[in-house]
Amino acid sequence: MRSCRSSIVLVLSLITLLNAARAGSESKVHIVYLGEKQHHDPEFVTESHHQMLVSLLGSKKDADDSMVYSYRHGFSGFAAKLTKSQAKKIADLPEVVHVIPDGFHELGTTRTWDYLGLSAANPKNLLNDTNMGDQVIIGVIDTGVWPESESFNDNGVGPIPSHWKGGCEPGENFSSINCNRKLIGAKYFINGFLAENQGFNSTESPDYISSRDFNGHGTHVASTAGGSFVPNVSYKGLAGGTLRGGAPRARVAMYKACWFLEELGVTCSNSDIMKAIDEAMHDGVDVLSISLVGRVPLNSETDLRDEFATGLFHAVAKGIVVVCAGGNAGPEAQTVVNIAPWIITVAATTLDRSFPTPITLGNNQVILGQATYTGPELGLTSLVYPEDARNSNETFSGVCESLNLNPNRTMAGKVVLCFTTSRTNAAIYRAASFVKAAGGLGLIISRNPVNTLAPCNDDFPCVAIDYEFGTDILSYIRSTRSPVVKIQPSTTLSGQPVGTKVVNFSSRGPNSMSPAILKPDIAAPGVRILAATSPNDTFNSGGFAMLSGTSMATPVISGVIALLKALHPYWSPAAFRSAIVTTAWRTDPFGEQIFAEGSSRKVADPFDYGGGLVNPEKAAEPGLIYDMGPQDYILYLCSAGYNESSISQLVGQVTVCSNPKPSVLDINLPSITIPNLKDEVTLTRTVTNVGPVDSVYKVMVEPPLGVRVAVTPKTLVFNSKTKSFSFTVRVSTTHKINTGYYFGSLTWTDSVHNVVIPLSVRTQILQNYYDEN
Secondary structure (H helix, E strand, O other), X not given: OHXXXXXXXXXXXXXHHHHHHHHHHOOEEEEEEEXXXXXXXXXXXXXXXXXXXXXXXXXXXXXXXXEEEEEOOOOEEEEEEEOHHHHHHHHOOOOOOEEEEOOEEEEOXXXXXXXXXXXXXXXXXXXXXXXXXXXXXXXXXXXXXXXXXXXXXXXXXXXXXOOOOOOEOOEOOEOHHHOOOOEEEEEEOOHHHHHHOOOOOOOXXXXXXXXXXXXXXXXXXXXXXXXXXXXXXXXXXXXXXXXXXXXXXXXXXXXXXXXXXXXXXXXXXXXXXXXXXXXXXXXXXXXEEEOEEOOXXXXXXXXXXXXXXXXXXXXXXXXXXXXXXXXXXXXXXXXXXXXXXXXXXXXXXXXXXXXXXXXXXXOOOEEEEEOOOOOOOEEEXXXXXXXXXXXXXXXXXXXXXXXXXXXXXXXXXXXXXXXXXXXXXXXXXXXXXXXXXXXXXXXXXXXXXOOOOOOOHHHOOEEEEOHHHHHHHHHHHHHOOOOEEEEOOOOOEEOXXXXXXXXXXXXXXXXXXXXXXXXXXXXXXXXXXXXXXXXXXXXXXXXXXXXXXXXXXXXXXXXXXXXXXXXXXXXOHHXXXXXXXXXXXXXXXXXXXXXXXXXXXXXXXXXXXXXOEOOHHHHHOOOEEXXXXXXXXXXXXXXXXXXXXXXXXXXXXXXXXXXXXXXXXXXXXXXXEEEEEOOEEEEEEEEEXXXXXXXEEEEEEEOOOOEEEEEEOOEEEEOOOOOEEEEEEEEEEOOOOOOOEEEEXXXXXXXXXXXXXXXXXXXXXXXXXXXXX
């Protein structure tokens, strides 16, 4: 018996060793990053990549089979199928910055422009002053585009900008004739996805092996940023009017790097995204809009494991403004992603629009729920909350996710009330499907107050209410033998009294990787945004859909940046970020406070919305800007402890960090965030005058609670010789214990321009004590 047991152990050990050996010899896609390209000829760069693989693998054929992509336009590097040992060997070469396994990113998922003050009817606003963004090219990395959408018509659009070097790549159900003067380019990148999904069957997949959009997400974000005018658009009769993007005469170029799998949904390979960034840099885009998000924990820029941020560094260094989604993992703190200081990171707010849906109980009490229900009125109908009865052995459940446990007769022919703690729409769809399958006629969902309820399939009446109203309805049900309810179709309500809120799903700061770098930077509407979509989209209605997410807020900012780029073509990416942050609304456009949704609603702070809600008109003439260039980003990398040789390879020039290393607090951001203040700290900022040449600005400070803030000098005098001014900020705490963050602001004003940056300070006496001892 002992001999048998020993034999089994031996066999299992051998299996384990064989599996480990197989895993070690299995080829997977790795991204080999070489930094700034050393030659201007892309063919030369690609040949050097091949030679590196030939030296490693021993033959040209093996190198060709291994190569997935050569990154040769904006930076140097390649994606290749390598074993762990091969990846380690190539990582040891002196010219290699780093080698990392391929990873994945996810999708971050009418009234908007009037709400932000960009009405096309106003002849004197940023929209019309910039000819609606004409000659600016917005690149979008996403799921592709549905080119036949009316949002990409080129009526009244002039010639293609002369700096455009891209093209329209043919593929499945997509050819060069699908591009025009509006949609000027479309390319797709699938090699990384295929290398990681070798069982993928393109003939069975519903997605198109081309730039054509199956999912609808890419079409939606592209049309939000730069869609043309489309008259008489509504979503099932709601929110009707003329639809357009933020910069309706800007040009759109789509880079498809995200692919649909039935079992996984949409997935975006990092190696495909990197190639899309590389091509966009070559093609001449001015703004790069990326509604893709990673996950916490984040990779540090100190070892540049975040190759996504690495690629975007090169784009920003070449003058491309990069706008990224902040993520949909809110309202928890420290969930914001895309946190590199060279990226504009976007949070999502609601619009001043709601869809009240009257619920009338049998006692004539009327409750306004939220829905997008456009079907016929549901007359007085039996209302039920499934719960255990005293005289029955059966078990019932009023939890939305468990409605399927109830006997069908409980819900047949009735409207069902249920309660849920889930913030996702998926729970609602499941609950609605359970009620429909049982023969129910409607669903009332009681949940945390959120603004993201999407319509149920087939226009089934499902209405959201908060717990207070849910409890009122439950009390009514329990008070009568025959409870009944009437549900009327939703209506559209815009403007006052609908308030603006940072939506619950929007990811929040502080930055979990570099807390002194404020993220998100800015907020924009991202709830129930109406835009073009693919016919395959579940929520498609006449070629348009209402979607929510920081994915939807991101192209709003991209559209605003495109307008600003047309007005200020020579500004740096950091100048645009400064302009939108320092001029943002900290109240809504009607002067009301902006709240942040969560388990308990509160007044929004910089970790919810960065500088605030974007104010395009004010951003056009900000007065002063906090500018930054590659040297400022090098300062950041040095302050974070990044290796000097790696910085040199990244920027393409020899870099020596100062000793002692610079302070991250001195990076010239349009914000001041101090995560670990013990006694006192002094930091520096520099502002550049972009307003009237002869200007005088005075400082105003709203200090955080228990914090002293002293600015030197208190007055800045600009003239034809003095265009930039540096000032110091001395910050000290009066707190004697560790605190959370307190918030304030620092404003430079010339009585016309108010240049405001947020102050966020946390006293950390105990942490500093341990650091010093």
